[in-house]
Amino acid sequence: MLRGVGVSPGRRAAHVARMASPIAEPASTQVLPEGERDSAVEAIKAASEYVCDDLLAASSRATGTAANILAVTATMATDPALMRAAATHVREEGLIAPRAVWLAANTLAEQLTALGGNLAERATDVKDVRNRIIARLTGVPSPGVPIRDEPFILVAHDLAPADTATLDPSAVIAIVTSGGGPTSHTSILARSLGIPCIVAVDGADDLVDGQLIAVDGGAGEVHTEPDAQTVEKFQQTVSAPSTLNGPGRTKDGHAVALLANVGDPAGAAKAADMGAEGVGLFRTEFCFLGRETAPTVEEQIAQYTTVLEAFPHRKVVIRTLDAGADKPLPFVTADDEPNPALGVRGLRTSWNHPEVLESQLEAIAQAAQATDADVHVMAPMVATVAETKDFVAACARYGLHNAGIMIEIPASALRAKDLLGEATFASVGTNDLTQYALAADRELASLASLSSPWQPSVLDLIAIACEGAERHGRPVGVCGEAAADPALAPVLVGLGVASLSMTPRSLPAVGAVLETLTLDECRELAALAREAASVEEARAAVRARIPVLETWGL
Structure with a gap:
């Protein structure tokens, strides 16, 4: 049994699908000739604008909190401080565009983390747009939620806001993360989508792709070796009512x-x-x-x-x-x-x-x-x-x-x-x-x-x-x-x-x-x-x- 913070209730049993591998750190050995540096800066700008537009388009298709989070993340893709730092790495050090973006984003993420408080959360946004910009520059798919033939339980260290905001609840039936907190983007959006979710799970990083687990989002428990009875129980739990039965009230009629x-x-x-x-x-x-x-x-x-x-x-x-x-x-x-x-x-x-x-x-x-x-x-x-x-x-x-x-x-x-x-x-x-x-x-x-x-x-x-x-x-x-x-x-x-x-x-x-x-x-x-x-x-x-x-x- 693994335990964490249950942030969205519900019981589900299914196989694990881990988040796709993140973008690898670009090589640092290549030095751009002077004549190619301006075009590299322009490529960074174009890639960042593409990512921004892509996230804004996703925001327009979403609603509520998801739409807001996607819009905020989109602004990070064209953040002036990020763009200036990447351009400086290219023009003054001759770094290739992907490497320049990597270093600039990591420095900004470290600064945000050091500030603490709610701003520390923006570090995740920065790393997310970093990966998306580099993927665009290098022509590889952006990292994100895996695709499976059957519904699965998504396991990750944490989810980028853009990934969480576009989850399909019919495919991702539960979420387990080793990072995050009860008020993180992952937690808030899991609740809004009705997906059982447990965050800050000690041992979640050891769960492997394809492993059968059972998740109790209300109790904050992950059964790592569930027996047949537990699996059946979690798959057949009687659901709570899905519609409101009139105005809120207690059993004795006190209005809430x-x-x-x-x-x-x-x-x-x-x-x-x-x-x-x-x-x-x-x-x-x-x-x-x-x-x-x-x-x-x-x-x-x-x-x-x-x-x-x-x-x-x-x-x-x-x-x-x-x-x-x-x-x-x-x-x-x-x-x-x-x-x-x-x-x-x-x-x-x-x-x-x-x-x-x-x-x-x-x-x-x-x-x-x-x-x-x-x-x-x-x-x-x-x-x-x-x-x-x-x-x-x-x-x-x-x-x-x-x-x-x-x-x-x-x-x-x-x-x-x-x-x-x-x-x-x-x-x-x-x-x-x-x-x-x-x-x-x-x-x-x-x-x-x-x-x-x-x-x-x-x-x-x-x-x-x-x-x-x-x-x-x-x-x-x-x-x-x-x-x-x-x-x-x-x-x-x-x-x-x-x-x-x-x-x-x-x-x-x-x-x-x-x-x-x-x-x-x-x-x-x-x-x-x-x-x-x-x-x-x-x-x-x-x-x-x-x-x-x-x-x-x-």
Whole structure:
């Protein structure tokens, strides 16, 4: 048995298919004559533009988070710093184009890794586009997901965002990686596709192509030598309900709004089709990514209106631009911050660029007036009462009176009793709250055991936030990846959370599990998890009290 961090539930048994071998490091002995160096630089530029266009085309065919990740990765292919460094290697050292790209990309990836935080994840993007550019230059196939005649379990150290975003769930029926963390691209996209997935598996690198294994994504276990009974059990598990059975509620009728996280208009339509009661997190970054200047008010209105029209008379929570850290934008963020994860990100970008926030609020207000959606607006990375007051006042200037905050920083959880005296609601971003509470980079596989919302200390912070909000009668939701965990969702409800927002595919399972438990039972589970001494103890104690998780293979 191998154990890791289960990030997407489900049971599957099949043979292993390992990721294709990466691009080999190009030789370094050849030196280009002076007269050939300009053409080599032009070849690099052409190859990078081809890769960028290819990824953008894939982004246009994808939706939601997958589309956003592909778009971000595409921008890395033509990153000015990468191109300048590669050109310098060619012109000053005479390196051949593939070798120049290899060295330039590796240096950039090392710099990003050293910065830590969310920026470290961009190192994977850089290496992915490096391999794609070199493949284009050398005329070999790009490395990627293998092709097999039968469905298989994909095993890798980690997956590049572009590979994960284009997975076929009918072919790749489970994913096992030795790297990654619970909030990595691989984890998030596996959940959105409904593919069982376990990351940070110690021993995964020893699994061989063609080996029969059984994967339990809910428990985070990989059976390396499953017997016939285990294989049959994993292949015949009764599936959880695939559609929502009305509004979210517990067994005794306590309402829990089941909302969707969406990142673009296409994702909104999909969420509405899957029965989401509304949108708990509308990420607006898709309007801003891949641009040198901010989108106009008119451009934003058109995009926001499309999303709002998918949810007439229903709640839609729009998060203002969350730039910075792993989403740098040239018109609001600096490129020389020593620690971007703790730098100018989220609402803080409005300190130096208030015009970006003002234009966004204007666009949201006009889109809200043009539709029947119940529009709420919230700001990311809020830490103080002063920030909250300023944001609420800014929203009010545009007639937006449902103004809330994200709780992603321990300070805002601890002082929610003050912040919610100003804001009308709050939403907990468990990914960042966990990262900051545990001082653990959420992208490091070596810290994956720490980077879990099951941490009793994180559950304590959520409970404190809910207690503080209750003083003012304000609701607190959860829109982090924790809401999509059907075992953790009842715990969150027991802590006092009023709504759960997640990838649309997770809605039916979460709703079905909640319907098997009363509110008092949810509170008992919450107390049980908070009293535990570790993540493993908390998860095991809760799962043991929810038998349908075993029945449905969750």
